[in-house]
Amino acid sequence: MKTNKKKRDGFSGEKIISLPPSLLARKKDDFFLNSLYISHIGYFPKATGHYRNRPKGCTDNILIYCTQGKGWFRIDDIKYEVSANQFFIIPATDKPLCYFSDAIDPWTIYWVHFTGNMLSSLNESFTIQNLINPRTIAFDEHRIKLWEDIYNCLKKGYSQENLTYANLSLYYFIANFLYPQKNIELTQASGQDLSDRVIEYMKNNIAAQLSIQQLASEFSYSPSHFQNLFKTRTGQSLMEYFIQLKMQRACQLLALSDLKINEIAASVGYSNAYYFSRVFHKVMGKSPTEYKNKNRYNNK
Numbered sequence: 001m002k003t004n005k006k007k008r009d010g011f012s013g014e015k016i017i018s019l020p021p022s023l024l025a026r027k028k029d030d031f032f033l034n035s036l037y038i039s040h041i042g043y044f045p046k047a048t049g050h051y052r053n054r055p056k057g058c059t060d061n062i063l064i065y066c067t068q069g070k071g072w073f074r075i076d077d078i079k080y081e082v083s084a085n086q087f088f089i090i091p092a093t094d095k096p097l098c099y100f101s102d103a104i105d106p107w108t109i110y111w112v113h114f115t116g117n118m119l120s121s122l123n124e125s126f127t128i129q130n131l132i133n134p135r136t137i138a139f140d141e142h143r144i145k146l147w148e149d150i151y152n153c154l155k156k157g158y159s160q161e162n163l164t165y166a167n168l169s170l171y172y173f174i175a176n177f178l179y180p181q182k183n184i185e186l187t188q189a190s191g192q193d194l195s196d197r198v199i200e201y202m203k204n205n206i207a208a209q210l211s212i213q214q215l216a217s218e219f220s221y222s223p224s225h226f227q228n229l230f231k232t233r234t235g236q237s238l239m240e241y242f243i244q245l246k247m248q249r250a251c252q253l254l255a256l257s258d259l260k261i262n263e264i265a266a267s268v269g270y271s272n273a274y275y276f277s278r279v280f281h282k283v284m285g286k287s288p289t290e291y292k293n294k295n296r297y298n299n300k
């Protein structure tokens with residue numbers, strides 16, 4: 001039988017976001033954000049060599065949806081096989097668990113980690129424990145669009161609005177698996193307001209050292225008015241938002257590439273790796289090296 005080799009590099013086309021723990025801690029009194037919220041979200045296409053070992057379990061629930069290929073996972077020495085068009089949910093546990101893509105026909109998976117004050121109630125009310133056994137579910141393009149909607153919302157940054165929208169959408173995403181027969185098509189709104197265009201501009205210039213003056217000039221506003229408009233819309237200052245977008249990109253590079261810390265720092269606009277590490281620690285609650293060692297998504 002052919003066996004997988006644990007892969008150090010990421011997977012072509014993968015998508016990953018890890019939310020900063022410090023950000024969620026600042027919003028701990030917000031009922032909607034903390035009742036049930038996303039901590040990590042990702043997509044691994046044809047993930048050859050994907051392996052994740054969690055000897056102490058995981059404090060989050062983990063939902064994994066396999067759209068192609070095969071894989072398996074093991075909880076406390078009980079092994080489960082997973083095939084295309086199946087999903088499973090591993091409830092928060094302290095039991096050892098691991099999951100592994102098939103060596104010959106590697107899986108393509110969409111996944112999300114979620115936790116919060118209502119996690120125990122959710123797991124009990126919907127007997128999530130029963131969903132450890134993989135269930136077959138008919139493919140639905142709307143389900144994928146819903147995942148992408150959540151991911152793209154968080155990709156824009158962590159404003160109060162984005163976090164609330166993504167986490168409220170999480171309920172619908174979970175419901176899509178629990179009650180697939182109830183799925184309905186969403187009508188997606190089009191168009192972008194000013195903050196959306198500014199965020200897109202910042203993402204496209206993630207390696208730049210943009211100032212408020214430069215951004216205001218780009219969009220033909222006075223700096224003070226521009227700053228006020230953006231903060232009113234997102235709840236955060238321009239520079240705070242830009243830094244969070246930089247750290248989001250840094251997390252992806254730390255998790256998915258073999259770039260050195262100074263190379264990652266430069267790619268998100270920091271010529272001084274030490275200063276970058278200080279900023280990263282402030283936002284993510286750990287150093288870049290600690291994050292890299294813990295979150296290598298060759299094995300998420």
